[in-house]
Amino acid sequence: MPERWLEAKGFLLDMTGVLYDSYGLTGTAIPGSCEALQLLRQHHVPFRFVTNESTSDRQFLAMVLSTLGLQIDAQEIIAPAPQVVKIVRERGLRPFLLVKDTVLQEFAGLKTTNPNCVVLGDAQDDFSYENVNRAFSILMNLPKPVLLSMGCGRYYKETDGLKMDVGAYCKALEYACGIQAECCGKPDPRFFQMALDSLGLEADAVVMVGDDVRNDVNGAQRVGMRGVLVKTGKYRTGDEEHGERRPDAVMENLLEVVRMYLHST
Amino acid sequence: MPERWLEAKGFLLDMTGVLYDSYGLTGTAIPGSCEALQLLRQHHVPFRFVTNESTSDRQFLAMVLSTLGLQIDAQEIIAPAPQVVKIVRERGLRPFLLVKDTVLQEFAGLKTTNPNCVVLGDAQDDFSYENVNRAFSILMNLPKPVLLSMGCGRYYKETDGLKMDVGAYCKALEYACGIQAECCGKPDPRFFQMALDSLGLEADAVVMVGDDVRNDVNGAQRVGMRGVLVKTGKYRTGDEEHGERRPDAVMENLLEVVRMYLHST
Numbered sequence: 053m054p055e056r057w058l059e060a061k062g063f064l065l066d067m068t069g070v071l072y073d074s075y076g077l078t079g080t081a082i083p084g085s086c087e088a089l090q091l092l093r094q095h096h097v098p099f100r101f102v103t104n105e106s107t108s109d110r111q112f113l114a115m116v117l118s119t120l121g122l123q124i125d126a127q128e129i130i131a132p133a134p135q136v137v138k139i140v141r142e143r144g145l146r147p148f149l150l151v152k153d154t155v156l157q158e159f160a161g162l163k164t165t166n167p168n169c170v171v172l173g174d175a176q177d178d179f180s181y182e183n184v185n186r187a188f189s190i191l192m193n194l195p196k197p198v199l200l201s202m203g204c205g206r207y208y209k210e211t212d213g214l215k216m217d218v219g220a221y222c223k224a225l226e227y228a229c230g231i232q233a234e235c236c237g238k239p240d241p242r243f244f245q246m247a248l249d250s251l252g253l254e255a256d257a258v259v260m261v262g263d264d265v266r267n268d269v270n271g272a273q274r275v276g277m278r279g280v281l282v283k284t285g286k287y288r289t290g291d292e293e294h295g296e297r298r299p300d301a302v303m304e305n306l307l308e309v310v311r312m313y314l315h316s317t
Numbered sequence: 318m319p320e321r322w323l324e325a326k327g328f329l330l331d332m333t334g335v336l337y338d339s340y341g342l343t344g345t346a347i348p349g350s351c352e353a354l355q356l357l358r359q360h361h362v363p364f365r366f367v368t369n370e371s372t373s374d375r376q377f378l379a380m381v382l383s384t385l386g387l388q389i390d391a392q393e394i395i396a397p398a399p400q401v402v403k404i405v406r407e408r409g410l411r412p413f414l415l416v417k418d419t420v421l422q423e424f425a426g427l428k429t430t431n432p433n434c435v436v437l438g439d440a441q442d443d444f445s446y447e448n449v450n451r452a453f454s455i456l457m458n459l460p461k462p463v464l465l466s467m468g469c470g471r472y473y474k475e476t477d478g479l480k481m482d483v484g485a486y487c488k489a490l491e492y493a494c495g496i497q498a499e500c501c502g503k504p505d506p507r508f509f510q511m512a513l514d515s516l517g518l519e520a521d522a523v524v525m526v527g528d529d530v531r532n533d534v535n536g537a538q539r540v541g542m543r544g545v546l547v548k549t550g551k552y553r554t555g556d557e558e559h560g561e562r563r564p565d566a567v568m569e570n571l572l573e574v575v576r577m578y579l580h581s582t
Contacts (some may be wrong), residue, residue: 175446176446177445177446177447178446179445179446179449180442180444180445180446181440181441181442181443181444181445181481182442184444184481185480185481188472188479188481188485189478189479192472192479206492206493206494206495207453207457207493213454214453214454214457215450216446216449216450216453216489216493217493219492219493220453220489220490220492220493221489223488223489223491223492224481224485224486224488224489225485226488227471227484227485227488228471228472228481228482228484228485229471230471
């Protein structure tokens with residue numbers, strides 16, 4: 053009897069650590085990931101990319117990946133910024149954007165004067181005391197403070213070492229203001245739903261492939277998808293045991309996942 | 318029958334919000350506080366100052382207060398920096414100091430090369446992403462990360478508005494590193510014990526006077542002191558109901574506390 057995940061009709065693919073390893077605004081393709089994407093396209097298997105990347109807009113991200121040999125359309129990328137824009141529009145919010153300039157394009161057209169919410173991205177060097185304190189002051193002056201964070205990661209790895217991620221600054225603001233943020237991106241179920249809507253498939257017909265057992269695999273499983281963990285990117289031996297639930301499969305890399313899937317169908 | 322706190326033999330006095338309201342490196346004396354100190358000295362009532370101030374050293378703090386008419390000896394001030402220095406020396410630690418230059422004098426003589434712990438103060442503008450990330454990297458590279466924070470306040474008030482306090486950055490590092498910090502200063506029982514040792518009195522013979530029901534009043538009560546809340550500084554109506562225990566007394570200001578005490582003895 054084949055494994056359940058092999059019966060899926062489509063894929064959601066994490067980007068960093070599955071397609072490529074990043075450093076700064078560029079990176080290196082993970083061996084086999086270009087071929088894996090080609091195989092999925094050749095066999096007309098639908099897929100989307102889901103990422104918590106918030107340092108650059110999707111156009112830029114697609115352009116960077118194309119220089120690594122990964123042919124991706126910006127429209128295939130589901131990122132936290134569009135989810136935040138959706139929330140902001142639905143609720144009529146005016147955000148103060150504590151984000152890098154390189155992602156601002158995603159927020160074009162939003163009203164930002166007289167802000168009534170704060171949006172956090174991975175602002176890196178723009179996380180100055182002045183900027184963080186500005187966000188804090190805005191939140192403290194609101195009767196109902198709204199803090200939207202594009203991911204709640206602890207840290208990530210670059211070639212020159214580990215870097216604090218946006219989640220740390222989110223916790224700082226939560227503590228200072230005595231509030232709870234809304235974490236957009238993975239593993240927020242609304243974020244996975246956006247990706248499923250874009251794919252046009254139900255959760256139980258989709259497999260999520262990622263290198264993070266909690267945010268990728270368990271997050272997807274929680275909304276009814278299958279979750280496959282790959283041993284690339286930030287994967288460390290034994291990670292599959294450290295989530296709230298075991299992955300549906302643990303594979304060497306994306307190419308192995310795709311080959312086994314195509315072989316079984 | 319007199320209230321129990323009136324039987325005390327000595328006082329611990331909070332500084333900001335009890336003696337003076339601060340802004341930047343200066344401030345304004347709270348009406349009656351100069352007279353209150355003079356009365357205590359005239360009547361030979363022993364006292365010490367306990368503060369979570371970590372932006373400047375005690376010499377500088379005493380000098381600032383003297384310009385406001387408050388005659389204070391730096392030796393009478395119990396601050397988080399000397400507590401941190403004590404811990405660092407006892408454990409043979411080499412701190413990375415994420416603090417303002419104006420408090421560095423307190424740490425003179427400590428070994429800081431090849432750091433094996435991080436000390437956080439209210440670094441204000443020095444809380445750059447680069448500096449905070451440096452602290453993060455040091456902690457992540459230690460087999461047993463030690464993070465000492467000089468106070469864990471959420472925010473404080475300056476004339477130009479509320480400012481995020483060191484506690485927010487402490488939470489950011491705790492989250493990013495997956496560790497628990499040691500909070501020095503109020504309400505750490507070890508900190509109150511340092512103040513009692515300096516005073517040479519047992520806890521049940523001492524009254525703490527402060528404008529913060531949790532850090533000052535409840536913190537002191539927890540180690541066996543009496544705690545009196547004053548309605549100056551950051552006091553807001555009803556604060557006396559919001560602690561884990563009611564203050565032993567609630568008074569208008571420090572002068573009223575001292576007059577009632579002297580009247581009863």
